[in-house]
Amino acid sequence: FGSESALDYQKIVNLYKEKSTEMERFIKDLPDTLSYPEKTQMMWQKFSGLHFDGNTPNHVLALAYAKASADKDIRLRAIRRSNDFHSRSLSGEIASATAIRANIDQPDIFNFVPENLKQLYQHPRVSxxxxxxxxxxxxxxxxxxxxxxxxxxxxxxxxxxxxxxxxxxxxxxxx
Incomplete structure (x- = not known):
């Protein structure tokens, strides 16, 4: 999977295996006014020392993979992503999924999506x-x-x- 971080996510898996009960208790004890993503971010910061913000969605997803794979026979290996795959603008050779969703009605979208997507525009769109x-x-x-x-x-x-x-x-x- 891709991530903005070059972190060894297997170490995160091992940490979660070792301290999952304590980590889940920590989340449960946090106030309900916090969203679940905020709670998990605080959990990772407390137990692993990781500090991150909402601008690294692939990293956040990778942490969720680490947590979910703790009881599976899976080895995680992240591929460092250097492009801004969370950008809302259509630029460069590859556009982020966020940019494609944000610009789906713009004519230059076809420079960033497969050719056969043009056929979809011939039919009424459903949202x-x-x-x-x-x-x-x-x-x-x-x-x-x-x-x-x-x-x-x-x-x-x-x-x-x-x-x-x-x-x-x-x-x-x-x-």
Missing amino acids: WDNYFTLLKYKIISQDLSLIFQMNTELESRIKTAIKKVSTVDELVEAV
């Missing part, structure tokens, strides 16, 4: 917002705890946020 009303109804009317890996904190955040937002993007930001 999450086409389904927001249905999503809102489902969130309000159903027990979200039945969803795989849903926890009570996340369910509460979603159910509270859905009443205050009017788009899927706003919902994601609010949660």
Whole structure:
């Protein structure tokens, strides 16, 4: 996997194997006002001394891989990424996924995506917002705890946020 950090993630796996109970207890004891990503960032900082911000999404994802692979027979090997793959601008030879999503309606997008994507533009586009009303109804009317890996904190955040937002993007930001 790619990461902005040249860190030995296998050492992180080993740390988590050794201290997972203590690390999970640390997360659980943090206030509910913090998001889960904020809590895990604080956990990694406390137990491993890692300091990072939200501008290194591949590094954050790599830490999640490390945590998830702790009980598996997997050796993690990161490939250092030097490009800014979190940039919102279309530039250089390779555009970030973030830039492609942000500029999907711009004509120069075709310089950064496969040729066959042009065919998709010949058909009406569907977005999450086409389904927001249905999503809102489902969130309000159903027990979200039945969803795989849903926890009570996340369910509460979603159910509270859905009443205050009017788009899927706003919902994601609010949660």
